Amino acid sequence: MSQKLKNKIEANDTSIKLLLKDEKFYIDYFQREYRWEEKHIKTLIEDLTNTFLKSYKEGDRPEDVANYQNYYLGPVVFSVNPDTAKKSIIDGQQRITSITLLLIYLNHQQRNFEEEEKVSISDLIFSVKHRVKSFNMTDENREDCLKALFEIGSYVAKDDDDETIINMVDRYHDIHDSFPEEINAKALPYFIDWFVENVVIVEITAYSDENAYTIFETMNDRGLNLTPTEMLKGYVLSKITDRKKRNEINDIWKAEMIKLHDYSKNADQSFFHAWFRAKYAVSIRPGKAGSQNQDFELIGTGFHSWFKDNHSDLFDLNNAEEFYTFFKDSFPFFVKYYLKAWKARQEFEPRMPHLTYINSWGIADSLQEPMLMAAINHGEKEELIFQKIDAVARFIETFTVRRSVNYKKFGQTAIKYTMFNIIKLIRNNELNDLYSNLSKEINDIPQNWSAVQDFRLHGMNRKFVKHLLSRISSHMDKQVGKDTSYVAYHHPKGKQFEIEHIWADKFDEHKSEFDQLNDFRDWRNKIGALILLPNGTNQSFNSDRYEDKIQHYLKENTYAQTLHSSYYEKNPNFLNSNSIKSLGFKHHDDFKKSDIVERTALVERICEQIWATDYFQIEHQ
Template identity: 35%
Template sequence: MQEIQGKTRTVQELLGNAKYGIDYYQREYQWQTKNISELIDDLTNRFLEDYQPGDGETEFAKYGYYFLGSILISVNDTKKFIVDGQQRLTSLSLLLIFLNNLQKKTSSKTINIESLILSENIFGKSFNLDVPERNACMEALFIDEPFDATQQPDSIVNLVERYNDIEELFPEEIRHEALPFFIFWLQTKVLLVEIEATSDNDAYLIFETMNDRGLSLSPTEMLKGYLLANVTNLNQRALADNTIKKWLLEFKQIAKEADADFFKTWFRAQYAQDIRDRKKDAKPKDFDLIGTEYHRWIRNNAESVGLKTSNSFFKWINNDLNFYARIYKQLLDASKGLTEGWERVRYNADHGFTLQFQLLMAPLQSSDTEEIIKQKVALVAWFIDSWLNRRLWHFKSNSYSNMSYGIFQITKKIRGLDVETLRTTLIQRFEEVISAEKLDFSNHLYLHKQNSKTLHRQLARMMDWLERECGMNGNYQQYIVRSGKNAYEIEPEVLNDSYKEKKSPLK
């Protein structure tokens, strides 16, 4: 093996006038809405921790850094090939294209970031992520024109859909005055480690080593070890071990990080007592710490959770963990289908609103009967559905950064409530919310680029409701398909007029 170099790079250093190829065996872009949502949330939340309107160069210099992970590069002659990390770099390129288009529309001060997206030589311009089969799609996105992904490979469909997700999820509070600051922060304060090998063989050997051997324990594995170590009765430990293994296997079959998502959601729903204040230099608290180190948070808060004796650890695993894991799995299933009584869980999920699981699990107790569980989930799902739709009607963002603080406050209010108290509390809170945010239906809703996906889902629901009211089978799950040969779309004339005028009412 020849010399291996690992260097910390800013986004500007990594992508500026660079050229990367992607080997044929990994050219598929596979990220889904959840992945791009987490990236946007992580970046924007970290930026907003430091940003204050009116900040100057001195204040900006004190902004914190964000580490985006490592990428593995193989250098072949004069060109670099991405061996590991293309999902992140592709997503980062989509974000940069979006920011480049956005600043032209909304910011009086623009920052030249085109060199991070494409570069130019004597033969013309080309994208820095040089994947020929993506060029037509990337070109359309770059010049801010719609791209028809019908009959395109899944990778191209994902590019278009993830770009649309970015348009929808990017927080409103960064779209105007804060935008140049965010772009400059993204260029200079977001870091990646570039691991460079001088041959393909060395690069693939490193890749295999990183993925197959010598990896650090995951937070879930560390949590499991801590819990089982505190169950001193060997028979109980064996039973607890089987319980944890069962659910980790279940979650592994769902998604790579489903286990981590479960523990974060459960701990936030049932135990977190505070959240970072929305002001500069505020310290992370329960909600935030659970999101980054849930295994350590449980260790540091064991007594407040009720983990004091070997028997309490055993009961917590076999009763509580078992109960909430089962419910979480049911909620995940409901978010992908149309479960009778829980249809709104699916509708909320189709908005990309991942915070709903935390709120749905907050009022549940391990002693609840199946009927009580159904009623509580249905009530909370109704509340979320009604709130989201009123916000969407008023063009308000339902992104993680906009909603996490308010959702957490409601989580605490409804934690462990019985059905009737829960109903009363949610109705009261709903009335407070629509009054404070002035959410009514007196304004005209119109179509624009950022809400086309949202309106498509709304129209799908309306059609589904009409069909059911007429005694027919509803076809919601067919109507929400937006790509491929069976795609449904909003009438093109309405779409085009709305893009041009930005104020055409929905027809």
């Protein structure tokens, strides 16, 4: 290798198509794990789809995509061995992995299109040499997972799967859940064209590992750019003329930043997004092509600039004393309850249980966090604040569960106008008004509980079914006085719970009721034919006949026990409860189609009870 080539560094703007087409990338040992979380992939999908929808309009010609707004995804750094042309990823494998998962999803979305309507993107996912298919991310540990996702759109986890595989499958499901319905069959080819052509990446290539790692360190360790939070702080301090007061606010600011950064390195920016959207934003960009960003979007892209332009009209901050008082009092107050809400989403808080539920099954943070803060007011007692936050969280969970049993998505793009209007509706509400407003909004949700009758488990909704069964199981335990919670079923510290099919996957045992295998499997996956069992128990008995399984169910959670006739003999808490009597439980000595129908109707009644609007009655608290 010549010294000249060894020292060479190249940097070029490129597209996803040019970056990935028929390429192979090797992943260095020090960064093999794929660690993107749900919030990362959902933010990416929101950003991409929102940018596309700002330009796209029905009736556009394919060539119009070239003039759509571009989206900058960031840099990737490669080290290329000039002798072997082997290309190693030094920085950017998280993004390239996420792009690959999105391309696989998009390829599935167009699988039923006519050939002339499809956009060819398979060569961005894998290449074929000597009739052997290999994926662009060259890592043998990923091959089985990527192959399954590409070919059938799902992957069954193995016990020895590592963190990367688990995260890849989870993020693929997140893409499915958050991809907006607005990008329908007509718009999808335009989105794919835009995604592979208009999303800009800076490709940095070095021809020695030494140069590549130097670039990596420079990009990650030596940045001196001020963050939006720091620019906001500078502006606020410039408005406070008294030196002593300015130093006081500076000290307060530092203290609050430490608290926020204890949770996440970007929690400061998330906080200002949530606070300003919750309490002060009054407008949002209309969903038509060419529309300009409004308060909601401008806060997301540059809250420091937005505050500078709006503090007089929206915050009523016009002089040094008002700036001082606001950031001395209101700022720490809202940081405190933003963090309390954040903590309650991670660790079960009995005074705000619904925060745990929406952490598992909520809406995009860009909407959820400002909704949770919208109704609380500076100076309110903590008990009242917790009541308000939990009420909003209950509304969010009711919304997501009702949409999910109706097979409706709730990505940010699809619901942001509805949720932003609710933010404005509940902003600064007294408790009575908050309960009244949220109850009315729930009654206006068009998706109702009757859809439970047709709801079933499928390859992409296992996460939701686990949430639903955890809520049902913990609800029934609570009704009979058991000291268990949702967390004990959904994400316990010890042995995990798994979804149990009451019917074993044995079509031959059910031919008296079914002619077709697919019909049998549809019924086997109905929500009324599923329960939760501890991992191990589930694996030990899941292939047994029902008459053998039911003896084991009697030792499990209340919801599973109610299948057995013996449970109805000596359980006074169960037998004497009016709340339980209203649900109409019955035991099932056999488990035929008719039993699944009855059990599914029971699930519908339990859902109506769990998410009843009675919660929003003051006298009920």
